[in-house]
Amino acid sequence: MSHKLTDGGQVMHVGTLSRVEGEGAMHIEYSGGEVTKVQLRIYEPPRFYEAFLRGRAWTEPPDITARICGICPVAYQTSSCGAIEDACGVTVPEEIGLMRRLLYCGEWIESHALHIFLLHAPDFLGYEGAIEMAADHPAVVERGLRLKKAGNDLMDLVGGRSVHPINVRIGGFYRMPTIAQLRGIRPVLEDAREEAVETVRLVAGFDFPDMEQPYEYLSLRPEVGYPIESGSVVTTAGKAFPVQDFTKHIQEQQVEWSNALHATLDGESPYVVGPLARYTLNFDRLSPIAQDIAREVGLGTTCRNPFRSIIVRAVELVYACDEAIAIIDRWRDGIVPSVPVPPRAGEGFGASEAPRGVLFHRYVIDDEGIIKDAQIVPPTSQNQPSIEADLRTMVKDWFEADAALDDHSLSHRCEQTIRNYDPCISCATHFLDLTVKRS
Template identity: 50%
Template sequence: MSERQIKVDYIARVEGEGALDIRISDGEILDLKLKIWEPPRFFQSFLVGRRFDEVPDMTARICGICPVSYMMTSIEAIEDAFGITVSQQTRDLRRLLALSQWIQSHTLHVYMLAAPDFLGYESVIAMVSDYPEVVKRALRMKKLGNDLTRVIGGREINPVNPVVKGFSRVSAKSELWGFIDRLKEGKEDALETVRLVSSLPIPDFNRKAEHLAVSHESEYGVNYGKLVSTGGLNISVKDYRKYIKERQVPHSNTLHSYIEGRDSFLVGPLARVNVNFDQLSPDAQKAVRESGISFPNFNPFVSIVARAIELVHSMDECLEIIERLDPKDEDVRFEVKAGEGWAATEAPRGLLYHSYKINSEGIIEKADIVAPTSHNLYSMENDLWQFVPTVLDLPLEEATLKCEMIVRNYDPCISCSCHFLKLNIRRE
């Protein structure tokens, strides 16, 4: 009997903390646990008793990278509870705001978090001397997303303009038109990003997991639609809790999500491209064909390509919306009444679900929030069960890196899910 231990005290380039423990005997995995010990943050509890109009600002603080998603999803769930139907202008501005956050987050993940793995660098800082233009491109796109969020949302992080039924301040047409040339340049940068990630040495690994995403009949799934999976699930957001279940596991402070009667599922850019490929912009679809990578695709390492494809789509759609939009101030008054509401949107990392029960005075009586990483954690663990046997014979450092990459494919925001990574492999 021999023992071998792999330990990563802190995994870089993810948000939050946790550990991976693997127990092996005679080349067989006896146990594998993706441990999340970062303490719960109790957002669902301390929203109870608050006024509905406090909720968007509070939920935006759940995630510093995706505040737009948390704010918008809470607003849409509250609107559902009050029976509010928003204008087309509000839908367009919200979509523009959401896509601006996709540009920020996808650029951050592709260039700062994932690319160093594939190119053999410790960090993006180490890449600068060898890839100066690549890093400059990343900074250009990140700033574009930040600036667009600021103009529409009021500030780059934790926006202030979105409110129930609309916006407290509507961006002027001239402000939005100032982004036309930058978005055109951004599209070229996004196409270069697709070329870059398509040329990376992507490991050959497939697990036929079920992929779940927001899907809409006339647009790429972002803010509104049904929940559709590659396994045939097609449900309304209101029915989320009838089909999506959670269970507690002893080794994690984050619940494991699964589809009733099935198994884990994956959310995020790869799931969105698999489910909604036909709704991608023509140039995004063309970029897929030129990449040589086919979809549907069930290799989690291809997530970096899916993010790059969505960068192209986001640039295209932001241009389309801005060119036809002529924003006007709108009446955002409404009647507060008792009700229960549900909303699901696509945060950069994947499906985000909110529901609220509100009394006649506008006070939150019940809150339910499920983050993308909460949806994905069980799927990550299942990926590792299948992937780890393929790297056990590799040198210690290389095996460790490959396991880290599996987790980074999901771009986990562990703090939002409750938080990565110590890796221990024990041989018996």
């Protein structure tokens, strides 16, 4: 809703933001042809994870921090395992890393399919949601649900269940899936890979507003492969540093209007994490089938239009299916499910690529393994300044093109701009109602 102010300006406020994970609102002020204020208000209540992790055992963060987000629990489990193992001076065998990557592929497939088909596609096709869209485009929604189910099935097999998997522990897993079980799910993933390729063709045909982001992009980059479960940090400005240095480069600040902290990179903001950053920094690491489909639809080796993130997400969906199949084909039985991780006093750092961007964890533990300090930097708090900057740019463009743009359309477009980031508001609180003030 909007209302005119006595000074001739206008305020617009969008109520509960829909089709995002968590709760937020948006406030925009527009006056004299300029956007004077854009604030994302995350009112998702604070849950104080970093506080109550103090006093917990070093073995507990994978189960506890998974509960920060029901959509990307594997990201929390993986980053926390990495950080605790770093603190304890343990490097897990390559096979355990591969099984983490396979489980993580399941989460990428589930989360990307959810966002592409159920949350974001309705914006481009002009529907309020996927259920309404299903009436006119049943084949599209059914494809999305099949892809999502393939991801969930993979997570069920490796993790025990898709929301808050139970099979992850510090040092590895409780039980390894057998090669027979993995071969059983391979045909599902082959079908999913084909449907993911079709998904890239579908979403590449949508209409996209023109917009180029000038911001720095940040992602992980491992020694081999596309970044998922590990890697060191790289940026488009040419910075490169190990995960152990992230607190030296990335700082979080609290702003009055939000329960989520805002992150800066070497004092600068905004910077961007997520599919666009991963793709732009790691195109060379995608598998041939993912690179080929990206070229076929004319995506290029970099992408700086946030609205086209839906295409990049679809390319990553192809990659995740392809990579899962590759891991299954290399797997053999008889791998020890976990290695011991005895506690020792120290500080450890871990990072992995959640579907929506890099997720950092840092822990300090004592010699009995009791957690003394915990720090979690989720992707959405890193992207929050860039979401606000995108809105600033787009709202100005929209008003310049049509000064009489009504609130309903404006609200719709703003929400789409926010959804480009697949924001996870539950994660960031530590999201949206729209208010716009204009003249």
